[in-house]
Amino acid sequence: MSTTYHTGPDQPPVTIALGDVTITKMSVGSMDNNVYLIENRRGDAVIVDAAAEPDRIVELAAGRTVRAIITTHEHADHIEALETVSHVFPTAKIAATAATADALPVEVDVTIENGAIHAFGDLELEFITLRGHTPEGCAVVVGTHILTGDSLFPGGIGKTPSDQAFFLLFNDVRDRIFERFDDSTAIHPGHGDSTTVGEQRPHLSEWEGRRW
Known part of the structure; x- marks a missing residue:
């Protein structure tokens, strides 16, 4: 499969198999927001960015034990469905950074810090915090795949x-992602296509020079 893991509005979700864990990527809303469902074979699952179209998100997660709903950052297009989805899965923990918490329509149960590892059922995830797009967002590390929210995209x-x-x-992106992860690591952003660390690494100096 292409490293873009392409999907889009009105297109079916894309599922990425990683042994015991799978990541499903689905595009929702008018801004082509990516919602991710991470799950293991025992049915433990987390939703990353309940952005829009709550009925589709609920359908995507149906039949799983949703242990958490993670919000990568506070922008409205990433949280429009959060309250509705959280009511459908009332035992799911709400996870976000402390800087994101005040902007959310629901109370945060799990405060994310840089380098933290949290277990949601039998699903263990690592978190990287990234500052600048918002005061402090987060990325989710799933083996050799990183869900970066709106902090890192193909091209910048x-x-x-x-x-x-x-x-x-x-x-933060250079030190916490590019200096740590190898070139095969997949980057899954909050909108649009995915990429890899190796595809983007040669452009770091260009990004620094143009300042975007």
Whole structure:
């Protein structure tokens, strides 16, 4: 399969098999937001970014034990369905960074910090925090795959409001992703197609120079 793992509005979800764990990527809403369902063979699952179209998200997760709903960052297009989906799965923990919590329509149960590893049922996930696109968002590490929210895309890092915020995000992405993970690691952003660390690594100096 192509490293883009392409899907889009009105297209079926794409499922990525990683041994005991699978990641399903689905596009929702008018902004082509990616919702991700991470699950293991025992049926433990987490939803990443309940962005829009709650009925489709609920259908995607049907039959699983949804242990958590993770929000990568506070922007409205990533949380429009969060309250509705959380009511359908009332035992699911709500997970986000402390900086994201106040913007959410539901109370956060699990506060994400950089480098933290959290177990949701038998599903264990690592988190990387990334600052700059928002005060502090997060990425989710699933083996050799990273769900980066709006902090890293094919072709550049996420939009930032100032030069200071740009360098904060650029440095976090460089130090916490590119300096740690090898070139085969897949990057799954909050919108659009996926990519790999290796496909983007040669462009770091270009991004730094243009400041976007």
